Every structure is written in C-alpha cells, then in structure tokens.
Amino acid sequence: MSTHIPQIIRASHLGKKFGSLQAVDDLSFELTPGECLGLLGPNGAGKTSTIRMTYGFSPITSGKLEIFGLDINTQWRRIRAKIGVCQQENNLDPDLTVLQNLEVFARYFSIPGKEARDRAIQLLKFISLENRKDDKVTNLSGGMVRRLVLARALINSPDLLILDEPTTGLDPQARHQLWERLELLQKNGLSILLTTHYMDEAARLCDRLIIMDQGKILVEGKPAEIIHTHVGDHVVEIADPDEEVREFVTAHGFLHDLLDRRIIIYGNEADKLFEVIGDRFCRESCIKRLATLEDVFLRLTGRGLKE
Amino acid sequence: MDNLRIDNLSWRFILVWNRNMVVYRKIWFVNFLVPLLEPIMYLAAFGIGLSALIHKVSYQGTPVSYVLYIAPALVAITIMYNAFFENTYASFVRMYYQKTFDAMMTTPLSLEDIIAGEIFWGATKSVIAAAIVLGVITCFGLVSFPSGLLVLPVSFLGGLAFGTVGMIFTGLTPTIDMYNLPIFLFITPMFLFSGTFFPTSTLPGWAQKLALALPLTHVVNLCRAFFLGKTSLGLAWSVLYITAMFILLFPVALIVMRKRLIS
Numbered sequence: 001m002s003t004h005i006p007q008i009i010r011a012s013h014l015g016k017k018f019g020s021l022q023a024v025d026d027l028s029f030e031l032t033p034g035e036c037l038g039l040l041g042p043n044g045a046g047k048t049s050t051i052r053m054t055y056g057f058s059p060i061t062s063g064k065l066e067i068f069g070l071d072i073n074t075q076w077r078r079i080r081a082k083i084g085v086c087q088q089e090n091n092l093d094p095d096l097t098v099l100q101n102l103e104v105f106a107r108y109f110s111i112p113g114k115e116a117r118d119r120a121i122q123l124l125k126f127i128s129l130e131n132r133k134d135d136k137v138t139n140l141s142g143g144m145v146r147r148l149v150l151a152r153a154l155i156n157s158p159d160l161l162i163l164d165e166p167t168t169g170l171d172p173q174a175r176h177q178l179w180e181r182l183e184l185l186q187k188n189g190l191s192i193l194l195t196t197h198y199m200d201e202a203a204r205l206c207d208r209l210i211i212m213d214q215g216k217i218l219v220e221g222k223p224a225e226i227i228h229t230h231v232g233d234h235v236v237e238i239a240d241p242d243e244e245v246r247e248f249v250t251a252h253g254f255l256h257d258l259l260d261r262r263i264i265i266y267g268n269e270a271d272k273l274f275e276v277i278g279d280r281f282c283r284e285s286c287i288k289r290l291a292t293l294e295d296v297f298l299r300l301t302g303r304g305l306k307e
Numbered sequence: 308m309d310n311l312r313i314d315n316l317s318w319r320f321i322l323v324w325n326r327n328m329v330v331y332r333k334i335w336f337v338n339f340l341v342p343l344l345e346p347i348m349y350l351a352a353f354g355i356g357l358s359a360l361i362h363k364v365s366y367q368g369t370p371v372s373y374v375l376y377i378a379p380a381l382v383a384i385t386i387m388y389n390a391f392f393e394n395t396y397a398s399f400v401r402m403y404y405q406k407t408f409d410a411m412m413t414t415p416l417s418l419e420d421i422i423a424g425e426i427f428w429g430a431t432k433s434v435i436a437a438a439i440v441l442g443v444i445t446c447f448g449l450v451s452f453p454s455g456l457l458v459l460p461v462s463f464l465g466g467l468a469f470g471t472v473g474m475i476f477t478g479l480t481p482t483i484d485m486y487n488l489p490i491f492l493f494i495t496p497m498f499l500f501s502g503t504f505f506p507t508s509t510l511p512g513w514a515q516k517l518a519l520a521l522p523l524t525h526v527v528n529l530c531r532a533f534f535l536g537k538t539s540l541g542l543a544w545s546v547l548y549i550t551a552m553f554i555l556l557f558p559v560a561l562i563v564m565r566k567r568l569i570s
Contacts, residue, residue, distance in 0.1 A: 077415045
C-alpha cells in the first residue's frame with residue numbers, strides 16, 4: 001500500500017564530492033511534515049555537507065534533492081523563501097543592533113518594513129530578548145546569541161527549520177533554554193532537520209534519527225528503537241575486569257565491548273543471565289545503567305579519534 | 308564557465324545595498340569626516356605650499372592656476388579610493404570575518420545578488436564622498452557650474468569600475484594583508500601618474516600611452532573638464548573606457564567570488 005504524503009525533504013541517492021573526497025555517498029532519506037529528523041555522526045561524517053545541500057548553499061554532485069516537492073537545483077530561491085537556517089557559526093551581523101539584525105534579515109525575504117518590525121519584536125519576545133533590542137550583538141552572551149540566531153531563522157515564518165549543531169558550546173542553562181523553544185516550535189507543527197554531537201539533544205528533540213559515518217547512513221529509526229535494537233536496554237560497565245568476567249561474558253555470548261581498562265556489557269535486565277553479571281561481578285567501580293544513544297553511536301562509529 | 312551564473316542576478320541586490328546603507332547611516336558622521344577634511348588638507352598643502360613654486364599649468368592650451376588644476380583630481384582620487392577600499396577591506400571583513408555573505412545565502416539572495424549589491428554599494432560610497440568633496444571645493448570657488456555637477460554621475464560610473472576591480476582582488480586574495488600588493492601595483496601608480504598632480508604630457512611617450520590605459524586617467528579627464536567647464540565630445544571616449552572596464556570585469560568578479568565561496 002502506498003500512501004501519498006507530500007514530503008518536506010526527499011533526498012534520493014544524494015552525493016557530494018569535494019575533489020576526490022566523497023563527503024556524502026548515496027544518501028537517501030525523507031522528512032515528513034511536522035517531524036524532527038536528526039543527523040548524527042562523528043566529525044567528517046557528512047552532516048554539514050548534507051545540510052548545506054538542503055538549503056542550496058552547496059551544489060549537489062549526484063542524485064536528486066527535493067524540498068517541498070521542488071528541485072533544489074532550479075527552485076532554490078522559492079525553497080529558501082520557506083526555510084529557516086541556523087548555520088554552525090554564529091554569523092549575526094556585528095555592525096547592527098539586536099533588533100536591526102532581525103529587521104535587515106527580514107528585508108532579504110522581501111518582508112516590508114512595518115511587518116518586519118512587528119515580526120522582529122514578536123520573535124524577540126519569544127526568545128526573551130525584547131529588553132536587549134537596542135544592544136550591540138557583540139554584548140550578548142553565547143546563549144543569547146544562539147537564541148537570536150534562532151529568531152533570525154524564524155523571521156520568514158518558515159515551513160522547515162534547519163539547525164546545524166544548534167547548542168554546541170553552550171552551558172547547560174542555555175541549552176535547555178534553546179531546547180524548550182525548539183520543542184514549542186515542534187508542537188506547533190514546524191518540521192525540523194538538525195545535526196548534533198549531543199546524544200541527549202538528539203534523543204530529546206528528534207522523532208527520528210539517522211546515524212551516519214563517512215557519508216553513508218549506518219542506522220535510521222526512532223531513538224528508543226535504535227537503542228533497543230542495537231544495544232538492548234541495559235548496560236553494565238566494569239572497570240579493570242578480571243579474567244573471570246571476560247570468560248563469563250564470552251562464554252554466554254553477551255554483546256560487549258572490551259576496552260583497555262573497561263568492559264561494557266549490553267543486555268536486558270529481564271534476562272536472568274544478564275542479572276547474574278550484576279550480582280556476581282559488580283563490585284566497586286562498576287556501573288549499572290540504562291542503555292543510551294551514545295552507546296549505539298560509539299558502537300557503530302567506533303571509539304577511535306575521528307580527526 | 309560553470310562559475311559564471313548571470314541568471315542568478317536579480318533586483319534583490321538592492322537588499323544587500325540596503326544592509327550596507329543601514330550600517331553606514333549609523334556612523335554617518337565619521338563617514339562624512341574624511342571626505343570633508345581631506346580635500347582641505349590637500350588644497351592647503353598643494354595649493355598654498357606648491358603654488359609658490361608652480362604658478363600655472365597648461366590645460367588644453369590655456370594656463371590655469373595649480374590649485375585649479377589639482378582640485379578635480381582630488382575628486383577623482385576620492386572616487387577611486389572609496390569604491391576600491393569598500394570592495395576590498397570592507398567587503399573582505401564582511402565575507403571572511405563576519406560571515407555576512409554566508410548568512411545572506413540562507414535567504415532568497417544569490418551570491419551574484421550579494422556581489423552586485425556590494426559593488427553597487429561601493430559606487431554609492433564614491434558618489435557620497437565625491438559630493439562632499441565637490442561641496443568643499445566649491446566653497447573655495449574652484450568649480451564651474453552647472454557642468455561641475457556632472458562629476459556625480461562620473462563618480463558612480465568610476466565607483467562601479469574601481470569597486471569591481473577591488474572585488475576581483477577580494478575573490479583572489481588569500482589574506483587581508485595581501486591587499487598591500489594591488490595597492491602598491493595598481494592604486495599608488497594611478498594616484499601619481501594619471502594626470503592627477505601634473506599633466507601626463509610631461510611624461511615620456513611610452514609612459515603617456517601607459518597612463519592612458521589607467522582608468523583613473525579617464526576619471527581625472529572627465530572631472531577636470533567638468534570642473535573647468537570645458538566639456539567636449541572627446542570625453543565620450545573616457546566614459547566609454549570606464550564603462551567597458553566595468554562591463555568586462557564585472558563577470559570576472561562574479562566568477563572569482565563563486566569560485567572562492569561556493570563548494
């Protein structure tokens with residue numbers, strides 16, 4: 001049975017080459033209306049390259065990419081009119097005030113002066129910066145800057161919001177401030193495509209995730225499902241494991257990672273045998289915890305340094 | 308020719324121009340100060356200082372006072388400096404340090420709109436500065452009117468040409484410090500040898516021909532003719548030269564910037 005929902009993003013066999021480097025390799029994915037899709041992956045996985053293609057900044061090398069059913073190669077102007085983008089770098093205009101940053105940006109979308117001001121004021125309220133409207137942006141804190149970048153991306157009332165590492169470098173308070181606003185936008189039906197290095201961010205905000213490495217998709221699915229499928233629900237971590245633990249784990253065929261000075265065993269608490277590990281081997285310097293997205297991420301993309 | 312995308316050019320370049328105008332108006336006083344005071348300094352130094360040594364310079368067979376001779380050159384130099392420096396240092400700062408172009412390229416603006424807007428803005432700065440210098444020199448009684456007003460359209464045209472040259476260097480320069488090179492090789496020789504402070508006719512024959520290839524020579528020609536009220540049909544060649552320079556180099560600016568910024 002085929003349902004016909006108009007997709008926000010439809011990428012098929014998308015490729016991006018920089019010289020001889022294949023940054024994005026045969027990537028196919030979709031983003032349905034109202035969905036938040038997260039792209040996860042280590043540095044150099046091709047996340048930013050993918051995102052840059054979706055707003056027509058970087059030309060695609062191969063494949064097909066449609067946003068709102070429009071071809072990005074030919075209809076990029078119409079597409080950009082309906083999307084909002086937070087790039088990785090904070091590129092607010094330092095020559096302008098907080099309010100002017102929004103007003104001038106609104107002009108780029110051909111929003112007339114009066115309406116531009118109204119929307120700007122409204123968005124400043126949304127990000128709690130209305131009392132800083134005449135400040136120079138260089139006087140804002142990191143979290144305020146990020147919120148203003150978000151407000152700027154919303155100035156054209158977009159149908160799709162693209163966020164490239166929205167909370168990198170922020171303190172926990174600022175991160176939560178931003179998350180709350182993103183959740184509100186999501187609740188109002190805004191479609192979001194985001195990249196992040198933070199697994200908690202991905203798990204909290206995204207309906208669906210794509211974990212990628214070296215330009216290819218490794219896994220795709222709902223956060224909880226991905227965790228369940230790839231590492232189970234629970235984890236026991238034992239520091240400096242002795243011979244006995246290692247033999248037990250291998251003998252019973254547990255999914256595990258043996259690191260230099262640590263063994264990580266994945267399983268399910270309902271599993272009696274898994275419980276035995278906890279009872280028999282878990283002394284001091286042992287952690288029992290829920291499995292997280294980070295476990296999946298590290299298992300799939302490796303623990304070595306990526307750069 | 309993958310990097311020449313004239314089809315991407317639209318009326319939206321005016322929105323980029325508008326952004327620069329908003330910033331300019333915030334510090335208009337500082338922006339006005341240089342073109343206001345600089346010509347006074349030049350007129351004082353060259354007019355009072357050098358006039359004691361040089362009494363008259365021959366212009367089209369008629370002797371004119373030295374101060375009258377150099378006054379139009381001051382406007383021409385202002386035109387060159389304003390557009391060239393705007394589309395080198397200032398554009399580079401916006402492009403490289405402030406990432407202003409990157410942010411613009413998430414909106415319906417194309418790279419071509421942005422570059423056109425920047426060059427158009429550089430030319431606008433030339434017009435504003437030239438108007439101020441014109442006003443100052445008028446106060447010294449050194450301008451014939453109404454022909455003197457024609458330097459305003461000249462300043463726009465000259466601004467477009469010098470800004471485009473500047474933008475090409477911006478597309479090519481690896482660092483902001485490297486602008487010293489085009490300034491030394493291009494701007495300074497023009498400042499000195501374009502019939503600015505002495506007639507090119509005093510140069511040896513080969514150098515005269517070389518001076519004729521310099522765009523500033525033509526801007527100086529036009530300004531001087533309009534200042535002294537000696538308009539002639541021959542000036543059309545100078546207009547043509549500057550226009551052709553802009554039309555031929557503008558696509559080059561678009562190509563080098565696309566090569567630099569889009570990957």
